[in-house]
Amino acid sequence: MSPRRTAVVTGAGRGLGRAYALALAAAGHAVIVNDLGADDGPAGAVVAEIESAGGTAVLSRHDVTDFAATRELVGLAVDTFGGLDVVVANAGILRDRTLASMTEADWDDVIAVHLKGTFTVAHHAAAHWRARAKAGADVDGRLITTTSASGLFGNIGQSNYAAAKAGIAAFTLVAAQELRPYGVSANCVAPSALTRLTEAPLRRYEGEITDRRRAELDPNWVARVVAWLCRPDTRDITGRVFDVRGPQVGIASGWHLEPTFTQPDDLDELDRALRSAIAATPPAADMEGQRHD
Template identity: 50%
Template sequence: MAGLCEGRVVIVTGAGRGLGRAHALAFAAEGAKVVVNDLGVGLDGLPGPDGPAARVAAEIEALGGAAVAHGGDIATSKGAASLVATAVDTFGRLDTLVNNAGFLRDRMLVNLDEDDWDAVMRVHLKGHFLPLRSAAAWWRAEAKAGRPVAARVVNTSSGAGLLGSVGQGNYSAAKAGILALTAVAAQEMGPYGVQVNAIAPAARTRMTERTFAETMAAPEAGGFDAMAPENVSPLVVWLGADASAGVTGRVFETEGGRITVMEGWRPGPTADRGARRTPAEAGKAALELLAAAQAPLPVYGAR
């Protein structure tokens, strides 16, 4: 039987290890041709000693799939453009973009350097925007030329983007920005046949296995490994396939065998007096509304 993504061309950024590698292999197993992007940097974003993208591409080919490695920096306009060009030049088209690349530079806010803020914003938020912009431009041109487009984008946020995470102010802000970018892109690109969704995964990767060592630990032999990155990939593959038609602008939290549709910010208790309040009156109204509202979920790491 043909796979769920038979004939589709898929880009996965940050696909040299962890979640990205798992996604790339899962797409290939479902018949997709995969562009494996990874800059090959360390956990802190600095250059590493090897080229993991080529290894994953070779792994896919050894299993009978089709893949090509891309080692460019997708947080630059040139690198993002070359990423899309690699897909089109190698396989003739582009159908799905999975934005996954990222790294950490964790500090409490009072100790967080400006460079560490900028670096994390660059790879996570700009590293989502630029590939998305390049891919969207190609899909829009295809649609305007009268060629049918059934494109998919899967962005990668985090529980830190949904709730915040102590010691990860830069990472949390970037991941929250990805959620807003997802909502906007879904609306703007929908008329051209592009669906855009986001996931907030929990899995054992280089970014989590030390920060959340106890939670991410592998189970005893024979037990279900809830934190294995391969558990996240089936939802990503489905979102990247034709089968997800009609699903766009949504956020899914996924961990182990659990999938949750996140419902985002919604209006809660409201009071409108139809006239300006004094500060004291505004405070009184705010306290009354807070008493009627649901308490926020705790920030990760809160005591």
């Protein structure tokens, strides 16, 4: 039997993180279940659920926005289980407002939890993986980060959240290149699921949520893809963004240059050239990820 692997899942007390923690535990990982709150809060319940199913889990109440605390979080995995193999940076909050109404705190809190909270845990894990690789170990690590359709395609009222989530997608592409030499893949997931975060907005758009819709938006659909990314035979897959909307999965592909041209000297000619390049380039995709001419 292969040695047990260890996973850290941030924001694992509820919603998607809970589903990831349960799926990774069912796949044989020892799981550090990280979330804010008391020992007997939601994350403690996830630890108990994993243990009662015969799995191994440890509670972490570290705040992902705290650099020193996330060093302890990675240390907890290494000290308890002898190493760390998987990090799922999932913790998240929303502070939706239009740009003109957004407060400084709305901006700072969202950037801190998502963008900094991905960097902190990924940084300490990367330092651990680099040290193991330099010591000659065969590292087979996974970094899985969380973006959003909002960050990839843009959504009104979420300039803070979209900026953080777009930043996380870009961060992951860089991490994939930097971590590859150590034997670690880095991929990003853009989930859609019914959770505490999305229940209220979904009700506003769709009204009462039917059982069929609940089943379609079950976080377990996303957890299947996360668990797949942690299988031994997916170690070569890196630098990808997976859009998972219930049973529907897509690969999001990033910015690329369409027409390029050399600037003419004359400003009117530049105007014509830019307008024709714009006309030849489809606009950004909508929230479904589709581009319309």
